[in-house]
Amino acid sequence: MTKEYKKIVIVGGGFAGINLIKRLTENDNFHVTLVDKNNYHFFPPLLYQVATGFIEPSNISYPFRRMFQEKENLRFHMGSLQKVNPESNTIETDTGTLNYDYLVLAVGTETNYFGMQHVKEYGLPMKSIDDALNLRNHILLNMENAVRSTSQAEREKHLNIVIAGGGPTGVEIAGMLAEMGHNIGRKEYPEIKDLQQHIYVVDAGPVLLGPMSKKSQEEAAKVLSDLGVHIILNTAVKDYVDEKVILADGQTIETTVLIWASGVTGRQVPGLPAEVIGKGRRIMVDEFNSMKGSNNIFALGDICLQTTDKAFPNGHPQLAQVAIQQGTLFAENIKKINEGKTPKPFVYNDKGSMAIIAKYKAVADLPKLFFKGFFAWVVWLFIHIMPIAGFRNKVWLAFNWFWSFITNDPTLRLIFRPRKEENEPVTQ
Numbered sequence: 001m002t003k004e005y006k007k008i009v010i011v012g013g014g015f016a017g018i019n020l021i022k023r024l025t026e027n028d029n030f031h032v033t034l035v036d037k038n039n040y041h042f043f044p045p046l047l048y049q050v051a052t053g054f055i056e057p058s059n060i061s062y063p064f065r066r067m068f069q070e071k072e073n074l075r076f077h078m079g080s081l082q083k084v085n086p087e088s089n090t091i092e093t094d095t096g097t098l099n100y101d102y103l104v105l106a107v108g109t110e111t112n113y114f115g116m117q118h119v120k121e122y123g124l125p126m127k128s129i130d131d132a133l134n135l136r137n138h139i140l141l142n143m144e145n146a147v148r149s150t151s152q153a154e155r156e157k158h159l160n161i162v163i164a165g166g167g168p169t170g171v172e173i174a175g176m177l178a179e180m181g182h183n184i185g186r187k188e189y190p191e192i193k194d195l196q197q198h199i200y201v202v203d204a205g206p207v208l209l210g211p212m213s214k215k216s217q218e219e220a221a222k223v224l225s226d227l228g229v230h231i232i233l234n235t236a237v238k239d240y241v242d243e244k245v246i247l248a249d250g251q252t253i254e255t256t257v258l259i260w261a262s263g264v265t266g267r268q269v270p271g272l273p274a275e276v277i278g279k280g281r282r283i284m285v286d287e288f289n290s291m292k293g294s295n296n297i298f299a300l301g302d303i304c305l306q307t308t309d310k311a312f313p314n315g316h317p318q319l320a321q322v323a324i325q326q327g328t329l330f331a332e333n334i335k336k337i338n339e340g341k342t343p344k345p346f347v348y349n350d351k352g353s354m355a356i357i358a359k360y361k362a363v364a365d366l367p368k369l370f371f372k373g374f375f376a377w378v379v380w381l382f383i384h385i386m387p388i389a390g391f392r393n394k395v396w397l398a399f400n401w402f403w404s405f406i407t408n409d410p411t412l413r414l415i416f417r418p419r420k421e422e423n424e425p426v427t428q
């Protein structure tokens, strides 16, 4: 008797998607198709190190076809999701139409500009490898502009860097830029003094690292202040006009670099009924990650809003661990659903959170323990190297870190602009 295979289409090869695929085997009677707009998986927590020229993009990216070489039941379809047609069990991508028995949406989030058109047009997001490379080019080009500036005001404008958002991403990039300004600035840009004095972190909330403990917040503020970073709290960015960042209290900062690390919103998935889209444009799912009102469409990771977990009645935080754990459990659940058995509800196991602030300085909030400093920094490095896809990438990343930290002199400050017109932000 021939086996009956069901088609699972998984859109998005981020943490949720790949952890699901890793656990679906040939014996599970599924034909699996992974759809992604890129041909690689990447590791967002280290994007800021790519953006600052500390590590190479290839250290944190890995091709899907290589990753799943051994999976005979998997096909990869490179394309961007355009529309879901639940009535015909099909999806449309910009490279073709696919049909499914089960559809898993794991497309994550996109940058939220909170409706500020100028910020969207001229600000620099940090959500993808393209964004990180774009940011790296933009900062390096600015440095060249600063060096050539003939007036002090012009030079200040090119040197100032405003980071909107004092969460882990904003803090991490501020610390890295300040340290590089200190270590590299004086060696390579002798015309410019006190590079690190030109970095501003602006946040609408009262503290840095909002979701973390008070101790972590205080440590982040102290370390960044010691590095010369200006911290502006309780103040939202309101606009970005004529190379001026306008703050809610009326202050303005002249700059050609506004890094937008201020928030995300669920990616739009056209074709889904309006009533399944919840807060933050996330897809509402039940305890088994099944989309509200559907029995063959599921959502995992950042894109889903699951309010059934008692400890997280407003939905889970949009973190890698949630996506990994949901992908892992869903691999078991989809087998059970397919066999008519009862799936297991998802409960998030919160292992704590960490942030690196500067060299040898990190903070760690574990469920019952707080620690900081060198030990936290070493643990952070270890934790961030383990999930990197591919043994070669792990080794290269470790080597790059070792070299860069020991010498204070990474060598990746190269301005490569393969698709200039498309990639470069429009300057005002």
Ligand SMILES: Cc1cc2nc3c(=O)[nH]c(=O)nc-3n(C[C@H](O)[C@H](O)[C@H](O)COP(=O)(O)OP(=O)(O)OC[C@H]3O[C@@H](n4cnc5c(N)ncnc54)[C@H](O)[C@@H]3O)c2cc1C
Residues within 6 Å of the ligand: 011, 012, 013, 014, 015, 016, 017, 035, 036, 037, 038, 040, 041, 042, 044, 045, 046, 047, 048, 079, 080, 081, 082, 106, 107, 108, 109, 126, 127, 128, 168, 169, 267, 300, 301, 302, 303, 318, 319, 320, 321, 323
């Ligand atoms: C700069 C940054 C730093 C972060 N730091 C941390 C951290 O330190 N710790 C932590 O826990 N979390 C961190 N996060 C959050 C973490 O990365 C996310 O929670 C996690 O990636 C969510 O996984 P996911 O699988 O839901 O989505 P993602 O990992 O975002 O994956 C989505 C996938 O969908 C694909 N995709 C998107 N749109 C389409 C489309 N239209 N068609 C086809 N494919 C599409 C994308 O290419 C991607 O492969 C950070 C995020 C960012 C951006």
